[in-house]
Amino acid sequence: MKIEELKILVADDDPGARELVSAILSADGWPEPVLVEDGERALEQIRAQHWDILVTDLDMPRMRGDDLVRNAIQEDPDLSIVVTTGDGTVQNAVDLMKSGATDFIAKPYDVDDFIASMQRARMRALNIHEVKGMRDTVEALLVALESKDKYLNGHSVRVRNMAIKLGALAGLDRGQLRIL
Structure with a gap:
């Protein structure tokens, strides 16, 4: 930027x-x-x-x-x-x-x-802009990896969603939940 x-x-x-x-x-x-x-x-x-x-x-x-x-x-x-x-x-x-x-x-x-x-x-x-770019790259790589294996398909998304739900139950604020 x-x-x-x-x-x-x-x-x-x-x-x-x-x-x-x-x-x-x-x-x-x-x-x-x-x-x-x-x-x-x-x-x-x-x-x-x-x-x-x-x-x-x-x-x-x-x-x-x-x-x-x-x-x-x-x-x-x-x-x-x-x-x-x-x-x-x-x-x-x-x-x-x-x-x-x-x-x-x-x-x-x-x-x-x-x-x-x-x-x-x-x-x-x-x-922050650079970290977001890296995060997007990692997410794209995970999607590509998961698409090659039926067992892994959607696994990281499910883990992330579960971590966010657990974080919300633990009382984390929006900023902390974004990190998850």
Whole structure:
């Protein structure tokens, strides 16, 4: 996946901050992000289509950035999330990372620091894309192998379905069940 293929969503209640992020990314060769003014609109976008990277402010009306991080990860565990905030405490950073954020950067931030944060999010997105490609290849090989032997036909699908049912009974969340 090339940098220009990335889909980036930016959520910030400050129009100047949204435009600044867009200008920084554009100047560095990144694709133009979609800009929204709050967490609720960002979550609507996340539910409507796939995004590679979400850049969100922490302190927004209607839905705070920390709530957006939790909800976004429930919708798409593969989403890379960069949180920006003027309240850059260590505890905020720890809590957000535990909730699923990829990176955390305090405002006002240095442009180079922001780009480095975006590069980390991009690398995570690329790794996830690569793993999905490998998973698809393995699944195709399993189907080909199973089609050659009546005994094996459908076996891996049955095992996977049973593992998912057992995981659900054990109380695993959607992200953990996807791994199964």
